[in-house]
Amino acid sequence: MLNNSKENLNNSLLFKKYNIDVFNIKFVSQADFSIELSEKSTILEKLLEAHELALANVKAGNITGRAFATNVCTKDNYWSLGTNFNNTRNDISSICGERSAILAAYNDALIRFSKSGEDRFSFKIKYLCMAQSVEFEKMTKTAVPCEDCLSWLNTNRCFDDNTTIFSFEKNNDYGVFVRATKLCELLPYKDFVTSNNFDLNKEIVFSESAKEIVYNQNISKDDIYNLLLKTHSAYLKNNLAGISNQNIACSILTEKDIYTSNKVDWTRRWHCEPLEICSYKAINAENSMHIKAICYFGDEFAQNGEIKYHDKIVSIKSLGRIRQKHATNNTLLILNFEEKILIITLGEYLPKKFIQGYKI
């Protein structure tokens, strides 16, 4: 009872400060979505808390001068809050608000588990309430996870198809409103399972958009076979993948040439991703280049035929890097499956990011 009244007091103070009318503020979603009024109030409060933390992070001197914060709710209804941490501008010493909050939630859940005496630890995230340091008056766009975060979020272990992301957005129709996005709307197809068995007799299947692009950009059958053959040959020769047991090769087709690379393992955890290496080779050779097609070749992390890890061979993180300048939603993605070769566009593979062009 005491907790409830305390919460209500916090709610009303924050709502007053930001002029939020809980009854009238809209929740907008493309997916099937409904929310109770009481939960709506909690989501709004958690978004405002995250916004306040982001503001505090800028005030504290976070070196990028920008801040994002996330309030994460686990399936068992515990909340944890985190903000971006930028020790340097390098990605290895920086972490976004979403991942920072996920870590906080994981640690909190683990502490509860260690004290509970239970045998089974379960950790699934239900909601991510993402906010940014942009003042309400100046805010336009919604906050969405970057591709480094999406690589974290693309796992069945901690998230599922119902995990929902909330963030404030503003437009002329609704003023300030809350955008609710199902995490699966932002992620690539989950049922793709690539194969390492390859022969040229396999059927090549194009999506409708891919068909159009092949025609418009004059990409020949030979271009596609060459990409496949070079990538397959690199895959077979890769003796650098023995540490992680995940062998991946990748090729890209630019206006001028094909560039191929293997995944290079340094340790089980540290590797160089082949799409980034090919792109680096192409940038070095051509200065300004555009990637017309990408071919990924390799096997999933599987144990006894069962997919164990769902991180997939196509790196979301690398797609995030190349889309900044060198690839578009019309770049083709060529994947080798057991029964067929599938050719789709990056816009179809990672839809929100490529089609709507959210920038980090």
Ligand SMILES: [Zn+2]
């Ligand atoms: Zn991020």
